[in-house]
Amino acid sequence: MDWWDLTVRFVSMADANVRYVLLGSLLLGAASGGLGTFAYLQRKSLIGDALAHAALPGVGLAFLLTGQKDFVLLLIGAAITAWIGAIAINLITRYSKLQQDAALGIVLTVLFGFGIVVLTHIQKSGSGSQAGLDKFLFGQASAMGPHDVTLLSIAAVIMLGIVALGFGKFKLVSFDPEYGRSLGLPVGIIQFVMTTMITLAVIIGLQAVGVVLMAAMLIAPAASARQWTDRMGLMVALASAFGVIAGIIGAYVSFLAPRLPTGPWMVVAVALIFLISILFAPQRGVLSRLRSHYQSRHKMTLEHILKVLFKYGQEKQRWGTFHPIGQIMQMWSFTASELRRGLRQLTREGMLSREGDMFCLTETGREEGARVLRRHRLWEVYLTRYLDLPHDHVHRDAEEIEHILTPELERRLEELLEHPTHDPHKQEIPYIGEERKS
């Protein structure tokens, strides 16, 4: 069967098996993504890694004690040791004065080491094959049957229900436990419930993703969702959605090539979602930040062009001169491309008039240039008068502030300085048109 037929079969969900695997992976993604948000915001991202490893001895012990490889029994065993791990992390950070990273590392390695002890003991004692138990290391969603999926669904729905019900309290305690305490909330109990829920999400995810990679399913959806929103409710929803998408991709790849484990593909998918989020998210994304940086640079170029042309006119007391590009270039440290772009835009906005490759300030351009220079010189006056800075130290600071001062601040600065006429370098502060107040 070729790739296309398999895809059609996957999308149509004709196989009962596909439905189980898909539903399973989807629920795991939703649960771990949603609950990961709380771990992420409490800066406990790596707790998922520690708890997933801590689940291993539980799997082995459950098998050792019951002699059965029943999925549910193994998961219960896993949940118990993972939960013990969570408590141990809390105790260690509280009593040892070690930082959280050390506590996580200790719990992770000790319990995982214990897990390996149990597994090797089972293997060597020959009490039946432990094959299947190590599925938990890397995860294999395709091994899930109807029984397992029903159980997972119930668990996931209950967990998401608890999150929905207690959302307000979880949110408060995630952001500001001290404030919660001052309101008389049982912060300790709420944190305990949250930790338990995170533990359960980890356990549910083990079957699909496996011990080693479970951490990614808690962290990456939450970290991705954080880039798109500042609102916690939306963040939980988005993180769940990202988890679901990763789950579907993992199930799909695993369906195409059953030999490949599901977990790594889910993790690769979730890492790509994170990369896209951190690059392209509006406002917080790296690209959008680069764009706004570029825009403010461009605005500064425009203001510099107007300022230097105005200064030239003022010094020479001659307006209406057309300057060739090369000459403007020498008036300031422009790069050729940014200067060309700036001149083009200013001409379009009617600040400059153009003849061939020569440019001249228009009336509005003159006013705008005067405004930039005025802000610069007002600030110099302010710094020398109120901060007692020497004359030769104020120019650089004014270079920056001239782009930032708003008309409102400028007006108040003028009033404060009682409408000065000259700057500390004895140069005239330009007023043009109706803005002249003196």
Add this chain to the structure above:
Amino acid sequence: MTADLWIIIIGILSASACGLIGVFLVLRQNAMLGDAISHSVLPGLVLGFIVTASRDVVPMLVGAGAMGLLTAFMTEVLFNTRRVYKDAALGIVFTFLFAIGVILVTLYSGQIDLDADCVLYGEIAYTPWDTVIYGGQNFGPRAFWILGGIMLADLLFILLFYKQLKVTSFDPALADSIGISAKKWHYLLVTMVSLTVVAAFESVGAILVVAMLIIPAATAHMVTHRLPILLVLSVIVGAACALGGFYAAEYFDASIAGFMAVVGGLIFGLTLFGKVLYHKFAPTERVEDDHAAATSVGSSE
């Protein structure tokens, strides 16, 4: 020499190598970096196998060292966007690299003699039989030479650059102000950790390596904040784990590496218990003293 003795010696060597370098990870509140690197070197190892089609030590060390640096570098880049917490950045990076490694292993498992299990648990119990034979003479287990070498390299690294490592670990801001680049030493340390991790885990298993990077150093750090004592104590605890782990494993017929971690956990637990008891009955000003020292160390990062 008997096989048992070799196993104990190799265990002590790997525990000391990890214990020495682990001290600096714990001091920098970067303990999970050891765990992360031990996972993220996997694609480097696999690529090393694929490219050279052999299990030589050198290409493996090169691949692993590169991946360790890549992990630290990618984490730093993500963190420097100020858009994600540092621990989350580390978690995303290492799980991604490990996932790539597992995918590579499954894709190439027909062509190379390597499976993820063996890389994860490299079994210390088998090390005595993989010997170095040169000119017809048996020079002892390969793991002994590799781990002995890496232990000496770690020791030399720490002795030679003691001052730089100390100041960048305790007070990176001061380090930068006196012209010792905290960043440079961070990456150098990461390189040493990667080399140690990979040299050790090919022969004794990843879990043992991570356990010995964190547990002895953290145990020692509860008792003292003085660097020389910390280093010595960490090595002693590591050696105790190796001895205890070996005999426990023999008695219960289970994994030695696993038991080394468990014994480490017991030593840590007892130390913590002793510390709590001590503070309960110790004079109060002593407690505050210790607290001040702990917070001043904690706030240095």
